[in-house]
Amino acid sequence: GESVGLHLPTLSVQEGDNSIINCAYSNSASDYFIWYKQESGKGPQFIIDIRSNMDKRQGQRVTVLLNKTVKHLSLQIAATQPGDSAVYFCAENLGDNFNKFYFGSGTKLNVKP
């Protein structure tokens, strides 16, 4: 199967600081990437996505960067808040008709007050 991995299993940041969560993907043919947030006891929730024809996309307090040369994806969260504490997953998609997303193992973000 595909391999999507996260560099750090746990990340602790101070409230108000910026957070950066990294992800490596293995398939150079992947053309669609999504970051999901999963809070305890809940299902994964869409945060932001990016297609391979872009290298940066911004949302509200979040930015996703895509480096296709080294097959690396990152999620930046500005002014991290306690409500951002969760597990974050990156997912890659080959863009074929069957919409199969392959997920990384997740990074747990702890926001300290």
Add this chain to the structure above:
Amino acid sequence: ETGVTQTPRHLVMGMTNKKSLKCEQHLGHNAMYWYKQSAKKPLELMFVYSLEERVENNSVPSRFSPECPNSSHLFLHLHTLQPEDSALYLCASSWGTGELFFGEGSRLTVL
């Protein structure tokens, strides 16, 4: 009403039991999915249904049997499961090749 609803939220069953997980989506999507989430492992794709037709099995054991009677409903029938099948089972839906919308999951414990 939430977009993707899963029932039950929690299920405990013995290895000889037969039970079913249910998923319903209210988003008008045309594809539905079952994922398995085990501790310390990435989400594993189990089944994909597009327009009620199964298009992906992903080598799942036959003790898991999916059913998609229409584009809004998806079931996962369980029988003679093993303790290692204990996990969070997540249902998702999408429109075409767009993002997945997940339900809250069904936490399954097999004794």
